[in-house]
Amino acid sequence: MIKLTERQDKILQIVKQNGPITGQEIAVKLSLTRAALRPDLAILTMSGKLDARPRVGYFFNENYEVKRQAEKFLHQQVIDYKAHPIVVDKSTAVYDAIVQLFLEDVGTLYAVDSRGHLAGVVSRKDLLRATLGNKNLHELPVSVIMTRMPNIFTIRPDATLLEAAKKMIDNHIDSLPVVKEVEEQRNTYFLLGRITKTTITRAYLEIMER
Amino acid sequence: MIKLTERQDKILQIVKQNGPITGQEIAVKLSLTRAALRPDLAILTMSGKLDARPRVGYFFNENYEVKRQAEKFLHQQVIDYKAHPIVVDKSTAVYDAIVQLFLEDVGTLYAVDSRGHLAGVVSRKDLLRATLGNKNLHELPVSVIMTRMPNIFTIRPDATLLEAAKKMIDNHIDSLPVVKEVEEQRNTYFLLGRITKTTITRAYLEIMER
Structure with a gap:
């Protein structure tokens, strides 16, 4: 984004109120020569804030702000919106995982291996199914009930929120782990965060309330 | 929305390509008189599709389409986006409710009383907590573990998606029951549907992909 000078701001206001208006007419209003204005008008048209049409003059480009906003929303990146992931070791007992889930008030836990790589995803649904199984939840490790790599849908930090929502x-x-591939190890990831439908609902609010 | 005539569509195209353009110039291009065009130009400017400026002529209002879209999104109503609610009787055993939740693959069940009025909301979290309680899940009714009226956040069918997302x-x-108040009975509702963060995520995709 170009920061406008005071004079460029004044030109913008003049065109907004009087456009279409010729460069000569703008110059008169500012008590300047047409030549002195040329660089400012070039900057304002090149940046898309003003439109120019031969033999008519300069217009204020009302679409510019709208388009700039839309561009901004389309480029919102996962890395800037991700939430903190709640992580357990994959050897954690199901009972302790459930306690963790309630303590952190999340819908999904991420299980990691001894090297800290993403090993699996444990959802409320997985835990609920496990509790019905009548097994000893204090001894059953989450690694038995989790969805494991490579069957996990993941998202990269430089992906857009739109891509995440689509996925x-x-x-x-309901959620995606945000991951970075461990170099030269296919399907081995470091966990950076999580994107949920709550993230997308927040982004929706941001757009609608602009 | 006004449906345009073929001639009005032609005028719109001419102004789009040649604007700003005077009424006289448009008339020449269409081999018509200026007077014959007057009603069409009045309709196009009144509906906001064209802008007119004295001594300059007609412009195509590019903002019009953008604004119309934005308006549309702001007025999306709960009634048009709600999903089907999964309902159980409030006397249903927790075990059967869990089976229902898995069968329907939803995150929330709605419990109703004998008159079919909304009595409570049962989430995966409520069910998970119940399974840890070591009670007999085949005999424990969901009415014991559910969040009950009037402690339930609800939304009306004529509310906007934006209001639902905010709530x-x-x-x-994670979700809201869509309800209609039973006449003259405060806090007594018929259940019409549900709005979830999935609904909002879909609306987000619709906006971003327009």
Whole structure:
């Protein structure tokens, strides 16, 4: 984004109120020569704030702000919106995982291996199914009930929120782990965060309330 | 929305390509008189599709389409986006409710009383907590573990999606029952549907992909 000078701001206001208006007419209003204004008008048209049409003059480009906003929303990146992931070791007992889930008030836990790499995803649904199984929840490790790599849908930090939302809807899932691939190890990831439908609902509010 | 005539569509195209353009110039291009065009130009300017400026002529109002879209999104109503609610009788055993939740693959069940009025909300979290309680899940009714009226956040069918999204974010909840008040009975509702963060994520995709 270019920061406008005071004179460029004044030109913008003049065109907003009087456009279409010729460069000569703007110059008169500012008590300047047409030549002195040329660089400012060039900056304002090149940046898209003003439109110029031969033999008519300069217009204020009302679409500019709208388009700039839309661009901004389309480029919102996962890395800037991700939430903190709640992590357990994959050897954690199911009972302790459930306690963790209630303490942190999240819908999904991420299980990691001894090297800190993403090993699996444990949802409320997985835990609920496990509790019905009548097994000893104090001894059953989450690694037995989790969805494991490589069957996990993930998202990269430089992906857009739009891509994340699409992935969740298309695959009927409520959240995505944000991951960075461990160098030269296929399907091995470091966990950086999580994107949920709550993240997307917040982004929706941001757009609608602009 | 006004449906345009073929001639009005032609005028719109001419102004789009040649604007600003005077009424006289448009008339020449269409081999018509200025007077014959007057009603069409009046309709196009009154509906906001064209802008007119004295001594300059007609412009195409590019903002019009953008604004119309934005308006549309702001007025999306709960009634048009609600999903089907999964309902159990409030006397249903917790075990059967869990089976229902898995069969329907939803995050929330709605419990109704014998008159079919909304009695409570049962979430995965409520069910998970119940399974840890070591009670007999085949005999424990959901009415014991559910969040009950009037402690339930609800939304009306004529509310906007924006209001629904705000309510979910502000109250840290994942879904809202869509309800209609039973006449003259405060806090007594018929259940019409549900709005979830999935609904909002879909609306987000619709906006971003327009």
